[in-house]
Amino acid sequence: MTKIRADMMTGTPKTIKQIKQDIQKIANDDTVNGSVPLFWLSDWLLHVIDKPAIFLITDENYQLTEDELSRFNVGLHKMQHGTPLAYLTGQQAFWSLDFKVNEHTLIPRPDTEVLVEQTLNWIKSQPSSDGQKRLLDLGTGSGCIAVSLAYELQQESMSKTAERWQVVAVDLSAEALKVAEYNAAINGVADIHFIQSSWYDGLAVEEPSFDVIVSNPPYIDESDEHLARLTAEPISALSAPNHGLADIEYIVQQAPSYLHAGGLLVIEHGFAQGIAVRQVLTESGFTEVRTVKDFGGNDRVTLGHNRLGQN
Incomplete structure (x- = not known):
């Protein structure tokens, strides 16, 4: 520096x-x-x-x-x-793709690729089945997670005649969604449905409808001194109350209403939040909860499965 x-x-x-x-x-x-x-x-x-x-x-x-x-x-x-x-x-490379970014979106970080990698690994480990599968990205921002996953799943579906994936990406910011939609277009990804919503609010809840839910929510403590060096990026996408855990808790606690039994939930979080996030998932009924480290050896992504028979 x-x-x-x-x-x-x-x-x-x-x-x-x-x-x-x-x-x-x-x-x-x-x-x-x-x-x-x-x-x-x-x-x-x-x-x-x-x-x-x-x-x-x-x-x-x-x-x-x-x-x-x-x-x-x-x-x-x-x-x-x-x-x-x-x-x-006005651009940032992420995964194998290029993304437009501006002041309405966070800049994609390399560590977030761990979330994409873990999600794809799980999907590929599941037996192929007929019909459409659905994946939800909460707080999509630039769309880097949703577009990267949709791109890879689109390539995978070309070799399978039955299984197809639809990605739903939500964000509260209309300006961020414009960027995400543009990024989907320039990367040739079609199977994404964008919704302006505060987390789950804009989604129907008649029955659980997603096989996978992923999110990179705000997780920096509002009093964290590092925020002073991140003034160019939207603060609402960075910090959260309750030591940075408030949005994570809400996403996890509400997830069983939207996630199929046995479905996967994947959350990115801060390097010191692994224990707390695992506890939140466990207390919300998720099983096989584990945390994966980022490229720097720090806790970064925690995932778990919606308890079978819960829905």
Whole structure:
């Protein structure tokens, strides 16, 4: 992480080699406090000049135009003041796909891929059956979870004549749903139904209708000091009362009314919440409850099965 020093990045004209040298000087400056990941700088440069990564090696003498250098420096200033790179470029890679993001959605994190992976592993372990299966994504945001799952299930269904999956994705924010719908379209995913809803409120409850429910709800404690560094992202999608557990508790406690007997519930949560979330699932009647660690070795996803015979 590094803080940008304006006196090291100004001047015109600039070549890629000169900018790389400036970045290296910043990296070696022990007097500079950290605030921007260094890889953001090269990624932002590539976005501004619209070139592939290899260009930074093969074409170091490329001289940025006045407009490109201006855009580059404006972006650096914004990143220094808390704007994430993904909001500048308007996109973020997740799973095997690319997603549009903006200030109405959280930026997809690599650790959330654990939720997608665990859900797909469970689905693939189940015996194939005739008819349509249904999956619910609560608080879809950019749609990264719903679209990634729908994409993979769509590919899987091409090799099966009977089983088909429909994904239902809900979010309270109409603006977030617009982004999610766009992401489904650009990734060629059709079997998603988007609903504006506060969690389950917009869903029918005549009978349990989902085989899988997944969610990456707000789970940061409202008093957590880390929130001060996440001011660019929608706070309502990040924090929750009761030490960050309020939304998780509601989702879990209501899930049996919407989940088939034996169906799967998968929840992403904070690294220190594994024990608490397992307790919530167990107290709500879920069985085979377990927590899976993320790529950094921290508790990240807890899953369980709706008790057989409950519905």
